[in-house]
Amino acid sequence: MMGTKMGKRSVITLAAGALCAFAAQGQAPAAAATGNATAQPASTPHVYGHIEHALVTVSPPIEVQAQLDGGGDSTVLLVQDLKYASGEGGMFVHFTIDNGQVMPGRTVNVALPVLKDLHVHDRDGGTVHQPVVAMSFCIGDHAFTTNVTLKPRTTFTPPLVLGKADAAQFGAIDPTKKNTLREASCAAPAATPAPAAH
Helix, strand or coil: CHHHHHHHHHHHHHHHHHHHHHHHHHHHHHHHHHHHHHCCCCCCCCCEEEEEEEEECCCCCEEEEEECCCCCCCEEEEEEEEEEEEECCEEEEEEEEECCCCCCCCEEEEEEECCEEEEEECCCCCEEEEEEEEEEEEECCEEEEEEEEEEECCCCCCCEECCHHHHHHHCCEEEEEECCCCCCCCCCCCCCCCCCEC
């Protein structure tokens, strides 16, 4: 009888020890996971100003001021000397980008294929041609290619105005700030050189 009781006590003691060991194993990974979570604080996203430096990927690249807020449905670039020409592959447009800085390299001449030719009626009843081209840009750490409507530049306001869809990638924009980043920190997508127009 005593032997039977001792045997039952041994079994109970062994079972209790096994349960304690199993519980300890289950808690160890949870504690480790909690330690790893607290060791990696989340980074705060950058808040851009309403005006920022933008690198236009043409040959050679040129930096212009870009307005990130208040744009319409499409991205617009104000340029000079808009001229159409026919070449191999269709219609091309020649134009000059002027960043308004009084220094060497402030202008660059560009020729790009016309994706679409918008006809806009002016106040005098005439028709103004506004070509749409594909261009690449780099603002901060955002590199992107988008369709751009070219318009004649008459004032030296920021020449590049982002449309709503392109501006959305920058997240928070503070209308009271300007040029929060001194230069682009990304490599803009390589521009495809256009065939020479004839």
